[in-house]
Amino acid sequence: MSTPTASCDGPPVYSPPMSIRPIVTLGDPRLRRHGERVRTFDKTLHRLLDDMIDTMRDAPGVGIAAHQVGVVLQVCVIEVEGHVHELINPRLVSRSGEETDLEGCLSVPGFYAYRARAERAVIEAQDRHGRKTRLVGSGLLARAMQHEYDHLQGELYLDALGPEADLIPAARLREADEAAAASTAAAGDPEALAAVE
Numbered sequence: 760m761s762t763p764t765a766s767c768d769g770p771p772v773y774s775p776p777m778s779i780r781p782i783v784t785l786g787d788p789r790l791r792r793h794g795e796r797v798r799t800f801d802k803t804l805h806r807l808l809d810d811m812i813d814t815m816r817d818a819p820g821v822g823i824a825a826h827q828v829g830v831v832l833q834v835c836v837i838e839v840e841g842h843v844h845e846l847i848n849p850r851l852v853s854r855s856g857e858e859t860d861l862e863g864c865l866s867v868p869g870f871y872a873y874r875a876r877a878e879r880a881v882i883e884a885q886d887r888h889g890r891k892t893r894l895v896g897s898g899l900l901a902r903a904m905q906h907e908y909d910h911l912q913g914e915l916y917l918d919a920l921g922p923e924a925d926l927i928p929a930a931r932l933r934e935a936d937e938a939a940a941a942s943t944a945a946a947g948d949p950e951a952l953a954a955v956e
């Protein structure tokens with residue numbers, strides 16, 4: 760999943776050798792298949808998970824499903840607030856509340872849309888070693904959990920939007936952000952106001 764605020768700017772940080780895989784985009788039939796269950800928790804799976812994390816960070820995004828790197832398995836990774844969550848064979852066991860916010864997808868680059876999601880979600884899954892794990896999320900984390908879970912069922916976030924839904928180009932969001940920042944700066948700067956007077 761991607762958000763309009765995700766940014767690759769910032770100070771350089773140490774990064775181990777990276778392996779970034781190409782991201783599959785809208786129209787590729789692999790995005791529409793139901794992911795197969797993982798039965799072997801071996802080096803191949805660990806390599807896939809590591810590559811998915813590198814690919815998600817490079818994009819940048821807050822989550823990615825194996826489908827999006829062309830591997831149709833029940834595997835996704837999410838990174839929100841500095842915490843990486845690896846979910847294998849996930850089951851969405853609980854959802855509650857509702858929240859509508861902007862949402863984007865690395866497989867539908869350059870666009871966002873307002874999408875209603877449950878505000879809180881609980882997923883039961885396995886970790887990279889096959890151990891049972893449980894993830895409880897709210898807000899952005901819950902949104903990413905539901906978005907990635909949908910990918911593993913062969914669904915895209917666009918599917919639930921009505922025919923009238925407005926896909927918003929990323930460039931338009933950036934323009935709106937810059938206009939808001941400029942007016943906030945002018946209003947919050949007494950010297951700027953004094954100069955105008």
Ligand code: ZN
Pocket residue numbers: 760761863864865866906910
């Ligand atoms: Zn996506």
